[in-house]
Amino acid sequence: MPDIKPVRKAVFPVAGLGTRFLPATKVMPKEMLPIGDRPLIQHVYEEARDAGIEEFIFVTGRYKNMLQEHFDYQPELMKTLESRGKDEMLEKVRDSQMPEGKLFTTRQAKPLGLGHAIWCARKLIGNDPFAILLPDDLVLNGKGCLAQMMDTYNENGGNVIAVKDVPREETNKYGIVDIGKENGNVVEVKGVIEKPAPDKAPSTLSVVGRYILQPEVLDYLAAFETGAGNEIQLTDSMAKLIGDQAFHGLKFKGNHYDCGSRLGFIEANIAYGLADEEIGNDVKQIIENYGSNDSKAA
């Protein structure tokens, strides 16, 4: 087994337009929408931090400065909370701060696709393996999805992507993997196809927005080839690595929520609300009320 270089960098593509949430996202970035008590971007930041990531690379665009500011030190707010004895809240605010010198940003002038967004971060990625986390995708589990993937990576090296089973009639919504050997919850990835029709899909395992990739993928992205939806797709360049490098899919533990869709966003808020120690029981009660009698809940 060759030396496995540790993964210390993560890219967060946040330059998209978030059209599915308009008009909420006219000025406010989609990645600032809250699930529970924190915005999407903080959920994925914490997941990456807990998985051992040390450099956080945001690919931003117009109207996205708020995403960086969210992780700033806020002395006035801290002082006020301190003087009011709001220790718990103070701790929460502290947790949302990024240590100095850890946040790096680059711009994507036009949202030409996820693959293009990653290419925009090429100088910051350099020649190192790196993770990608899409803030749209949240996984609710004790051990974070990326931390689980790090275990798979540290054992096998190469590239690791998170995968989950979807109904066959929905394969045309996702990147779908062609799989080889299976070893427990780790599958060999033989190919990836973006949004295949159900009868053309090689499996029903879809790619979820978590990746650990080798830097060679950037050479393929540099070709700027467009794919599904006329966008520069990450999937297409990733597929070209297969065969040259080890490529695994991890059937991760935990529930996945697609917070980039309105329905997924609502479901995630319910799930995170139920899992919240402070309000979980009340959320359950509200749901029960809606289930039994609409007027009671209203």
Ligand code: UTP
């Ligand atoms: P999505 O395609 O889900 O986000 O990309 P979107 O395009 O902003 O949303 P809709 O479809 O219009 O509602 C997933 C992630 O990749 C980023 C997005 O910001 C989001 O976090 N992204 C997407 C980019 O950074 N650049 C792009 O060109 C496309």
